[in-house]
Amino acid sequence: MSFELVTAEDAHYPKALMCRALGLSRSGNHAYETRGPSRRALETQRLDVEVAAIFNELKGRYGAPRIEKELRLRNHRTSRKRVAASMVRQGLKARPKRRWHRTTDSRHTQPIAPNLLERNFTAEVPDRVWVADTTYLPVLGGFIYLCVILDLFSRRVVGWSVDDRLDAELSGEALRRALAVRQPAPGLIFHSDRGIEFAARSFRDRLARVGAVQSMSRKGNCWDNAVAESFFSTLEFEMEPGQGWRFADDARLELSNFIDGYYNQRRLHSSNDYRSPNSTEADWRSEARAA
Secondary structure, X not given: OHHHHHHHOOOOOOHHHHHHHHOOOHHHHHHHHHOOOOHHHHHHHHXXXXXXXXXXXXXXXXXXXXXXXXXXXXXXXXXXXXXXXXXXXXXXXXOXXXXXXXXXXXXXXXXXXXXXXXXXXXXXXXXXXXXXXXXXXXXXXXXXXXXXXXXXXXXXXXXXXXXXXXXXXXXXXXXXXXXXXXXXXXXXXXEEOOOHHHHOHHHHHHHHHOOOEEEEOOOOOHHHHHHHHHHHHHHHHHOOOOOOOOXXXXXXXXXXXXXXXXXXXXOOEHHHOOEOHHHHHHHHHHHHHHO
């Protein structure tokens, strides 16, 4: 730092005078001025470039913990502390969390299924347990509704739908999409809250036709469906708000890009040992074939 001060004040004071005042040798100052950047400085510069590249590539969605994991996937081993310091140096801040509204319309007379999950948010294989929930998304002049279904094994979104109305058609479309691509064996546990979109007769019939067993959270207890709630927290924090959305049709492309293109394909999930949902399932399939 002392040699840096001499260089910075070179235009105002003689170097010899400053070196004597600071107790530095002139030869040491000359070496400082003529040698190239230190190895540590070069590593810091490289880290700053890579951190900024990942931050911008992922549109400010990642903070220091996930950027550090992403760097490791790209064969750059560093520490979370150094990544955090790099972000501070560059003024990089992850996107602030927004509060979107979630609700459960349980004011109905439809049957309520027992809570079979009991907060056991693990599954040994895919398509053994699915969890689902619905959220409001703000649009110009009101809200639209997003229903998602996740596989508990990998946290992958296996089905989703968005509509201008909150009803059994919304949840039924998400379930239809999930069943079309996954085709689970009978005995699948399908867990949700007590909302009318999941308790409706038409939705229960869809589940029964594929041999799925329905499970529901206890009344007013969001922690019973924590995995689905966590997905919506991720959505709130990491998805760019839609500009000019008025209806559900306006949101479909951007939601598809986020859910299918980013969350399932790329996002590093802590419960998956910082692998994406798709990578987690691909690894499981490889291990199953090798067994």
